[in-house]
Amino acid sequence: MEAGQSAPHINADRLLGHLEQLATFGRGPGGTNRVAYSEADRQARAQVIQWMQAAGLDVEIDAAANIVGRRPGREPDRPPLVIGSHIDTVPNGGNYDGTVGSLGAIEVAQTLHEQGIVLRHPLEVVIFQNEEGGLIGSRAWIGKLPPEELDHVSHSGKTIREGIRFLGGDPDRLDEVIRKPGDIAAYLELHIEQGPVLYEEQIDIGVVEGIVGIRWWRVTWEGTANHAGTTPMDRRRDALLAAARFIQAVNRIVTSEPGRQVGTVGQIEAYPGAPNVIPGRVVCSLELRDLDDAKIQRLYAAIEEEARAIAQESGVAVRFEPINVNKPAPTDPRVRDVIEAAAQDLGLSTKRMPSGAGHDAQDMAQLGPTGMIFIPSVDGISHSPKEYSRPEDIANGANVLLHALLRLDEAPWVR
Amino acid sequence: MEAGQSAPHINADRLLGHLEQLATFGRGPGGTNRVAYSEADRQARAQVIQWMQAAGLDVEIDAAANIVGRRPGREPDRPPLVIGSHIDTVPNGGNYDGTVGSLGAIEVAQTLHEQGIVLRHPLEVVIFQNEEGGLIGSRAWIGKLPPEELDHVSHSGKTIREGIRFLGGDPDRLDEVIRKPGDIAAYLELHIEQGPVLYEEQIDIGVVEGIVGIRWWRVTWEGTANHAGTTPMDRRRDALLAAARFIQAVNRIVTSEPGRQVGTVGQIEAYPGAPNVIPGRVVCSLELRDLDDAKIQRLYAAIEEEARAIAQESGVAVRFEPINVNKPAPTDPRVRDVIEAAAQDLGLSTKRMPSGAGHDAQDMAQLGPTGMIFIPSVDGISHSPKEYSRPEDIANGANVLLHALLRLDEAPWVR
Incomplete structure (x- = not known):
C-alpha cells in the first residue's frame, strides 16, 4: 500500500x-x-x-x-x-x-x-x-x-x-x-x-x-455385563460406576492446583447400554490442556494413578490409549x-x-x-x-x- | 398319593x-x-x-x-x-x-x-x-x-x-x-x-x-455445551460431571440400607459427545428393583432429592421421566x-x-x-x-x- x-x-x-x-x-x-x-x-x-x-x-x-x-x-x-x-x-x-x-x-x-x-x-x-x-x-x-x-x-x-x-x-x-x-x-x-x-x-x-498444548486419551473400563435384576449390588463389576468415579477424579485433580489448566471428559459410551444390564464396558475420553506441557504430563500421571486405584477397588480393568498430542x-x-x-x-x-x-x-x-x-x-x-x-x-x-x-x-x- | x-x-x-x-x-x-x-x-x-x-x-x-x-x-x-x-x-x-x-x-x-x-x-x-x-x-x-x-x-x-x-x-x-x-x-x-x-x-x-417390582426412569441432565479449552473449570456447567455424581449417589443410596434391592444405571449418552466439548446434555437410565414397591419409592425419593442437590450445586437442571413400572x-x-x-x-x-x-x-x-x-x-x-x-x-x-x-x-x- x-x-x-x-x-x-x-x-x-x-x-x-x-x-x-x-x-x-x-x-x-x-x-x-x-x-x-x-x-x-x-x-x-x-x-x-x-x-x-x-x-x-x-x-x-x-x-x-x-x-x-x-x-x-x-x-x-x-x-x-x-x-x-x-x-x-x-x-x-x-x-x-x-x-x-x-x-x-x-x-x-x-x-x-x-x-x-x-x-x-x-x-x-x-x-x-x-x-x-x-x-x-x-x-x-x-x-x-x-x-x-x-x-x-x-x-x-x-x-x-x-x-x-x-x-x-x-x-x-x-x-x-x-x-x-x-x-x-x-x-x-x-x-x-x-x-x-x-x-x-x-x-x-x-x-x-x-x-495451549492438548493431550487426549481414550480410556476403556472393562467390568462384567450382567443381569441388573439378579446380580446383587456387592457382586457387581460395574464399568460405569468406576467410570463415574473417574470423571469426578479428573475434575478434582485438575482443579487441585492454581492455573489455567483444564481437564475434560466429553465422550462416554456404555455397553451393552440397556437399562436392565449392568454396563460391562465403558469407553470415555480424557483431554488435558495447558500452556505448559510438563504440567499436562504431571496432571495426567496423577489422574492415571487415581484411575488404577479406582479400577482395583471396583474390580474392573482400565486402559489408557493416547490418541492425540498437540504441544x-x-x-x-x-x-x-x-x-x-x-x-x-x-x-x-x-x-x-x-x-x-x-x-x-x-x-x-x-x-x-x-x-x-x-x-x-x-x-x-x-x-x-x-x-x-x-x-x-x-x-x-x-x-x-x-x-x-x-x-x-x-x-x-x-x- | x-x-x-x-x-x-x-x-x-x-x-x-x-x-x-x-x-x-x-x-x-x-x-x-x-x-x-x-x-x-x-x-x-x-x-x-x-x-x-x-x-x-x-x-x-x-x-x-x-x-x-x-x-x-x-x-x-x-x-x-x-x-x-x-x-x-x-x-x-x-x-x-x-x-x-x-x-x-x-x-x-x-x-x-x-x-x-x-x-x-x-x-x-x-x-x-x-x-x-x-x-x-x-x-x-x-x-x-x-x-x-x-x-x-x-x-x-x-x-x-x-x-x-x-x-x-x-x-x-x-x-x-x-x-x-x-x-x-x-x-x-x-x-x-x-x-x-x-x-x-x-x-x-x-x-x-x-x-421384584421394577421401576425405570429416564434421567436428563441439562448443562451448557462449551469449548473444553476456553471455558475455565470454575465457569463450567458440565452435565456429565453432574451425571457422574448421580451414578455414584444411586449406588450409595441403594446400598445404604440392608436388603436385596438393586439400582442400576445401565444406559448413558452424553451430547454432543466430543472429547473437546463439555457435555451440555446427558441422558441416562435409572432402574430400581425390590420386592417391596414402597421401598422402591422410598429409594427413588432419596435419589431424586440427591439428584436435585447435585444439579443445584453443578449449575445444571435435572428431569426424571418414568418409563416403565412392573409392580x-x-x-x-x-x-x-x-x-x-x-x-x-x-x-x-x-x-x-x-x-x-x-x-x-x-x-x-x-x-x-x-x-x-x-x-x-x-x-x-x-x-x-x-x-x-x-x-x-x-x-x-x-x-x-x-x-x-x-x-x-x-x-x-x-x-
Missing part, C-alpha cells in the same frame, strides 16, 4: 451475509452439524470455493483436501503470506468458530481485489479441512499426519483417508503438500475467542500469545506487535492472551512467523448452537486481519 | 437327554438363538409337543400360541394345577433359562403317567410363548396383552400378531384364553436362579418369595411352605429369596396361589451362552416340582 493512501476497509455487510449463508449448511434443530467429511461439509466447501473465485483467487483443492486460493504478489519469488481458518464444526456446533476467520480471510482477499491492491508477497487464503477432528489439514502441511491416523474414523463415520477422498483430495499424495520452515512469509488467523475474557472485559481484539505453540512476538499496532490504528482496544483452544495456527507456527487475532464471544460460549459474536466485532476482526496483513507485507523482517 | 406309598422320583437321565436335545434347536457359534417366532422356536415347540404327548398329555396350542398339555384329575370339577415355563431364548442366549422348568414340568407329567398316579386336580403343563419379549403368552392369559402391543416387532422380525399366527395361534381370538382369578388351583414354576446366590452359598433350592408379585406364603417342605423331605437345603428377574409366574400370581422353585446357576451367569446349571441341580429341581405338586394336590386350602 502506498503511503498516504486512505486506509482500506472490508465490506462488513457482505462478510456478514456470507456468514449467514454458510450457516445454512448443516443447520439442524440441535445446532450446526457440519462435521468434516459430511455431506454438509462438502456442500459448504463448494460454496466457499465460489466466494474465493469471486474474490479473484486461483483456487485449488490440495492433496490433503485443504482449499487454497492464490493471488499473485509484486515480488513472485517471495514465499506467500497465508491467511485462513476452517469451516468444519463439532457435532451440534455453532456458526462462528472457524467460519469468521475463513470468510474474514476471503473478505480480505476480495477487498484487495476490488481496491486493486497488489501485495509484495503472493497471498494464499487457506481453508483447512477437519480442524475439529485434530487439525488434520494443517498437520498434513507440516508433515505430521502419520499414515496410521488416516484409518481413524471421524465423526462423519468415514475414516480420514475416506474423508480426504470424499472432499477431492488424494491421501496417497500427501507428501506433495508438505511445507518446510521458511516456505511461508507469515501466517495470520482471525478467530473467535471461544471464551469469556474479551466479552466480559469489553475489549475489542485479543492478541494471542500462544496456543504448546507460542506465536511470534513480532507478529503480536504488528496485530496490536494495526488494531490500535483502527481505534480498537487490545489484550494479550493465551488461546485455550487448539488452532491450525499452532501448526503454521512451525512454518513461519504466526499470529492470531481474537474477537469476543458473547458469554464465552462456543461449540454450541448458542455461540455468537457481534457483527461489529466480526467487522473489527476482519479489518485488523486486513491491516495486519498489509503491515506484514511491508515489514522488513518478513522474508 | 396314598400315605405310605414310596416317594416317586423323576427320571433324571431322560430329563437331561431332553434338555440336550432341545439345545440343538437354534444352536449357533454365539449361543442359542431361539427367539420367539423364529423357525428354531417353531421346530423346538414341535419337539416339545411330541414329548408332552409321550407323557400322556392331551396337547393343544391355544389362541395365544401357548402350548397346553392336559391330564385329567380324580375330581374333574376342580380347577387345574398348572406347571410350566417357556422355551424361547434371548438372542445369543443359553440352554437353561426357561427350558429347565418347561422340560422339568413335562418330566413330572411323564412320571405321574408312568407311575399311574392320578391327582385329585386336573393337571395342565403350559409352555408359555415369548417370555423373553415381555411375558407375552402369560399376559394373554390374564387379559393384559393390549391390542396395540400385537403390532410390536419382536426379535424375530415378526410382529407379535404375526408370531402368534406363525406358531399356530389366532390373534383374533385372544379373548378365549383369558382366565379369571380362581380359574387355577395353583401355579408352580421351576427356573434357574440367573444370579449367583444359590451357587455361591451352595444351597440346593431357592424358594422364591416373589418377583412386585409376591408368591403365596402357603405355596412357599409347601415347596420348602417338599425340598426338605428330599434332603435338600433351601433359601428364601426374591427373583430379581421377571417370570411368567408373576402373571399367574393373579390367577391363583403361585410359587417358584429356583436351582443354582453356575457363577450366576444367564442370558449368555455360558449359562449353566449342574445335572444334579436340575434333577433336584424337577423332583421338588413333583413333590410340591403332590403336596398342593392334597392341601386342604387349595380349591
